[in-house]
Amino acid sequence: MNIQQLEYIVALDEHRNHVKAAQQCHVTQPTLSMMVKKLEEELDVMIFDRSTLPLKPTPAGETVINKARNILKEIKSLRDSVKIEKDTIEGEFRLGVIPTLAPYLLPRFLNEFLQKHPGTSFTVTELQTQEIVSQLKSNKLDLGILVSPLDDKEIREIPIFYEPILLYTSEKMKYYKQDRVSLKSLTYDNLLLLEEGHCFRGQVENLCTSMGRKVVHQLNYQSGSLETLKAMVDNDYGYTLIPELAVGTKNKNVRHFTSPEPVREVSLAVHHNFIKERLLQKLRDAILKAIPAHFKKNEKVVRVRWN
Amino acid sequence: MNIQQLEYIVALDEHRNHVKAAQQCHVTQPTLSMMVKKLEEELDVMIFDRSTLPLKPTPAGETVINKARNILKEIKSLRDSVKIEKDTIEGEFRLGVIPTLAPYLLPRFLNEFLQKHPGTSFTVTELQTQEIVSQLKSNKLDLGILVSPLDDKEIREIPIFYEPILLYTSEKMKYYKQDRVSLKSLTYDNLLLLEEGHCFRGQVENLCTSMGRKVVHQLNYQSGSLETLKAMVDNDYGYTLIPELAVGTKNKNVRHFTSPEPVREVSLAVHHNFIKERLLQKLRDAILKAIPAHFKKNEKVVRVRWN
DNA sequence: AGATTTGTATTGATTTTATCAATACCAGCC
DNA sequence: GGCTGGTATTGATAAAATCAATACAAATCT
Numbered sequence: 001m002n003i004q005q006l007e008y009i010v011a012l013d014e015h016r017n018h019v020k021a022a023q024q025c026h027v028t029q030p031t032l033s034m035m036v037k038k039l040e041e042e043l044d045v046m047i048f049d050r051s052t053l054p055l056k057p058t059p060a061g062e063t064v065i066n067k068a069r070n071i072l073k074e075i076k077s078l079r080d081s082v083k084i085e086k087d088t089i090e091g092e093f094r095l096g097v098i099p100t101l102a103p104y105l106l107p108r109f110l111n112e113f114l115q116k117h118p119g120t121s122f123t124v125t126e127l128q129t130q131e132i133v134s135q136l137k138s139n140k141l142d143l144g145i146l147v148s149p150l151d152d153k154e155i156r157e158i159p160i161f162y163e164p165i166l167l168y169t170s171e172k173m174k175y176y177k178q179d180r181v182s183l184k185s186l187t188y189d190n191l192l193l194l195e196e197g198h199c200f201r202g203q204v205e206n207l208c209t210s211m212g213r214k215v216v217h218q219l220n221y222q223s224g225s226l227e228t229l230k231a232m233v234d235n236d237y238g239y240t241l242i243p244e245l246a247v248g249t250k251n252k253n254v255r256h257f258t259s260p261e262p263v264r265e266v267s268l269a270v271h272h273n274f275i276k277e278r279l280l281q282k283l284r285d286a287i288l289k290a291i292p293a294h295f296k297k298n299e300k301v302v303r304v305r306w307n
Numbered sequence: 308m309n310i311q312q313l314e315y316i317v318a319l320d321e322h323r324n325h326v327k328a329a330q331q332c333h334v335t336q337p338t339l340s341m342m343v344k345k346l347e348e349e350l351d352v353m354i355f356d357r358s359t360l361p362l363k364p365t366p367a368g369e370t371v372i373n374k375a376r377n378i379l380k381e382i383k384s385l386r387d388s389v390k391i392e393k394d395t396i397e398g399e400f401r402l403g404v405i406p407t408l409a410p411y412l413l414p415r416f417l418n419e420f421l422q423k424h425p426g427t428s429f430t431v432t433e434l435q436t437q438e439i440v441s442q443l444k445s446n447k448l449d450l451g452i453l454v455s456p457l458d459d460k461e462i463r464e465i466p467i468f469y470e471p472i473l474l475y476t477s478e479k480m481k482y483y484k485q486d487r488v489s490l491k492s493l494t495y496d497n498l499l500l501l502e503e504g505h506c507f508r509g510q511v512e513n514l515c516t517s518m519g520r521k522v523v524h525q526l527n528y529q530s531g532s533l534e535t536l537k538a539m540v541d542n543d544y545g546y547t548l549i550p551e552l553a554v555g556t557k558n559k560n561v562r563h564f565t566s567p568e569p570v571r572e573v574s575l576a577v578h579h580n581f582i583k584e585r586l587l588q589k590l591r592d593a594i595l596k597a598i599p600a601h602f603k604k605n606e607k608v609v610r611v612r613w614n
Numbered sequence: 615a616g617a618t619t620t621g622t623a624t625t626g627a628t629t630t631t632a633t634c635a636a637t638a639c640c641a642g643c644c
Numbered sequence: 645g646g647c648t649g650g651t652a653t654t655g656a657t658a659a660a661a662t663c664a665a666t667a668c669a670a671a672t673c674t
Binding site: 002044068074086154272273 | 367370374375382
Binding site for chain 4: 616619620621622623624626627628629630631633635636637639640641642643644
């Protein structure tokens with residue numbers, strides 16, 4: 001027995017005509033005739049009485065056909081349930097966001113999103129990348145917003161935007177007078193860094209080593225927040241690199257790097273089990289609407305890895 | 308999607324191990340793995356999370372598996388319902404019996420059968436063969452007991468026994484002194500016949516024509532019942548042929564024919580739609596138990612057609 | 615009664631699919 | 645590092661569904 005045979009007898013019962021039933025099933029009449037006969041042989045029961053014109057189901061066939069109809073309905077329901085599961089965005093979701101993004105990105109879109117989708121709610125936690133990844137895997141989180149690539153087979157990344165990495169410097173520093181700063185011109189002394197664990201620290205370090213430099217500290221001050229770093233710079237303790245959302249561009253201490261500008265790739269991250277495609281789509285769209293247009297990737301940028 | 312794929316995911320959910328699940332499904336592990344993957348691709352959803360050991364269903368997979376379980380249950384129910392329909396003998400059945408059998412055969416087995424099977428009941432109607440056949444076809448009857456063969460594609464015959472056709476003669480006739488009468492020795496004058504429509508009349512006529520004779524009547528008396536014919540013979544109005552159940556053999560007016568003895572084949576008749584195999588079996592058995600042993604066919608008889 | 619139409623079954627070739635055996639891969643463990 | 649238990653991949657083979665063509669069968673129409 002197979003599902004198509006069930007479809008064939010149901011179609012044949014509806015049309016009482018092999019040719020029409022076959023058309024509905026997108027097969028030829030001999031195919032349908034054969035398969036119906038085969039099912040009858042397997043069940044060892046006549047389903048249709050072919051002696052009349054048009055043919056009609058036998059009494060036993062009636063019950064078989066009705067059960068077949070029911071089975072097909074359930075199969076359809078199985079298919080649909082998957083689709084619905086993917087399409088519905090209603091629900092409670094646990095969202096992890098890295099600390100260098102959360103305070104700057106979330107306010108830009110969350111309220112509007114929640115108002116637009118009253119059936120959807122989030123529990124947001126600020127976590128570092130590794131923690132987000134591990135909690136996605138152990139199903140303690142549903143969604144993450146973080147910097148990719150992660151190179152983790154279990155985690156699916158959906159890139160959203162490319163956020164420029166800027167120089168944040170004080171009036172005292174030589175870079176202050178430049179309109180755009182070359183990465184190569186950076187001396188890595190007095191560079192203020194986030195503490196270990198932040199992916200953004202990894203990116204800054206990667207930028208340094210790609211320049212063949214090593215960070216040398218006179219003052220070894222490592223902060224857990226970009227706000228602290230900015231305050232340090234503002235008070236002439238050196239300079240730092242900072243993602244654009246954390247400062248904006250109108251800040252007088254901010255300088256863009258010369259092209260190709262270093263950027264970080266910000267992505268939605270989910271376990272491969274996560275199937276709410278529509279939610280991912282809606283979230284991504286909402287975020288894209290909430291960030292500056294130039295965050296969409298262009299050719300003159302270089303994606304900096306953090307790991 | 309096919310039924311086996313559903314079986315595979317259910318088995319895999321139960322064993323959480325491809326090898327064991329494959330064994331239960333009587334296929335090899337690669338087959339099961341492939342089919343599960345194929346279903347996942349078709350539904351476009353991960354059903355199992357293979358990153359853990361042992362693997363486990365994904366949240367979406369759980370619902371898919373449960374629905375699959377349900378579908379398989381219904382499929383089993385379909386199969387079973389056909390079997391049950393065939394095996395159950397309970398019910399109301401409409402039985403047609405030809406007049407030359409009904410009063411002699413039914414009393415021999417019906418009461419015992421009904422007592423043995425309290426859930427089974429019959430509505431019996433005495434009808435001639437053609438009427439039984441046509442009512443079986445139009446579903447006004449479920450069962451018939453009649454003389455075969457019918458040569459009707461829509462009707463299924465289940466032969467039960469072979470009833471000898473006897474000579475019923477009076478003391479005045481020359482046959483009376485013979486122990487066994489040769490068919491050839493019959494002169495067909497003064498042969499009393501049933502009226503048109505009775506299959507037994509057809510058989511007698513066939514016997515005559517097969518002997519190259521034609522029935523010649525001085526008295527053209529045609530009766531609707533064998534009882535009338537017997538009474539006529541008893542009063543020396545001629546002789547007649549008569550099936551054995553209608554007289555018994557101890558009657559002094561009865562003579563067997565010489566071998567090969569003419570017999571009529573008595574059968575159960577049903578429409579090909581009729582699937583209650585067990586009922587047919589039980590009925591046939593009950594009838595066989597209720598008739599003389601020599602009614603079972605032996606080589607020294609000739610089956611006489613009625614049509 | 616033949617001719618035509620309508621509906622179903624049969625046949626042989628072809629394509630698709632499921633299945634297998636063998637083996638590669640892969641992670642965890644002594 | 646080799647071993648083990650579990651899964652995936654591959655290429656060959658067997659089984660099936662399907663098709664086009666056509667035969668057959670019954671009903672309808674001249």
